[in-house]
Amino acid sequence: MLIKTKNLVKSYEREGVSHRVVDQVNFTMDSGEFVIVKGTSGSGKTTLLNLLSGILTPSGGSVFFEGNDLKKMDDRQLSEIRNHRISYIPQNDTLLSTLTLWDNLRLPFFLGKGGDLTVEELDERLERLLEEFGLSDRKGAYPKELSGGEIRRGLIIRSLALDPDLIIADEPTGSLDPVTTLTVMEKFRRISQKGIAVLAVSHQPETFPFGDRLYEMKEGRLLPAKVFTENRIRKD
Ligand SMILES: Nc1ncnc2c1ncn2[C@@H]1O[C@H](COP(=O)(O)OP(=O)(O)O)[C@@H](O)[C@H]1O
Numbered sequence: 423m424l425i426k427t428k429n430l431v432k433s434y435e436r437e438g439v440s441h442r443v444v445d446q447v448n449f450t451m452d453s454g455e456f457v458i459v460k461g462t463s464g465s466g467k468t469t470l471l472n473l474l475s476g477i478l479t480p481s482g483g484s485v486f487f488e489g490n491d492l493k494k495m496d497d498r499q500l501s502e503i504r505n506h507r508i509s510y511i512p513q514n515d516t517l518l519s520t521l522t523l524w525d526n527l528r529l530p531f532f533l534g535k536g537g538d539l540t541v542e543e544l545d546e547r548l549e550r551l552l553e554e555f556g557l558s559d560r561k562g563a564y565p566k567e568l569s570g571g572e573i574r575r576g577l578i579i580r581s582l583a584l585d586p587d588l589i590i591a592d593e594p595t596g597s598l599d600p601v602t603t604l605t606v607m608e609k610f611r612r613i614s615q616k617g618i619a620v621l622a623v624s625h626q627p628e629t630f631p632f633g634d635r636l637y638e639m640k641e642g643r644l645l646p647a648k649v650f651t652e653n654r655i656r657k658d
């Protein structure tokens with residue numbers, strides 16, 4: 423079990439009344455699984471992702487990473503998980519406009535997120551990922567010279583470069599055209615087939631069949647919506 427939640431709750435006060443934005447969520451995910459969460463705006467999806475990645479602390483219940491309760495971890499353990507094990511691509515995340523694609527990709531490393539990785543190893547890995555994502559010839563480009571899809575692929579490369587166990591992506595195809603959306607989903611699918619768990623939020627029905635399991639967030643509840651048995655079989 424890579425990540426698991428038990429009776430997870432997050433509440434916020436609104437006009438003096440407490441509202442459960444995430445309501446008793448019980449959820450597990452294994453390595454190499456690709457899970458998609460759909461749900462209307464305001465249903466609590468982003469809050470759930472923030473809880474899973476340890477950015478928010480629960481009002482109730484727990485998040486376990488490899489069996490360890492995030493709540494019981496000290497700062498060092500938590501930052502190990504947040505910097506090296508989980509890679510989070512927030513909604514509307516983008517590249518820094520003043521840096522080239524290449525420098526954007528190297529940035530997390532220079533911010534100390536590389537762990538034991540040497541800069542040579544990082545560069546070699548980035549070159550390989552750029553090739554795989556069809557961006558080798560765009561290395562020197564600034565974000566304003568890149569398309570939305572190229573930026574999105576850049577963000578995925580950046581999240582993969584540090585070799586995480588879990589990628590969490592909030593609406594990664596939100597502003598992309600249909601063709602680019604499918605390309606990005608196919609990349610996530612390939613990533614999960616390599617053993618990395620991927621959890622993505624998406625509204626777009628055409629993205630759902632790329633996942634192994636689909637959930638729906640409804641007023642803070644996480645409800646199983648569909649299992650794509652075909653994908654699961656194909657992977658085994
Ligand atoms: N920090 C906060 N304080 C108060 N209410 C919040 C906060 N963050 C989110 N909410 C509320 O929680 C609900 C769910 O938000 P969110 O998780 O962003 O939903 P989604 O990502 O599904 O659109 C919304 O009603 C939002 O206004």
Ligand SMILES: [Mg+2]
Pocket residue numbers: 467468469513592
């Ligand atoms: Mg959201």
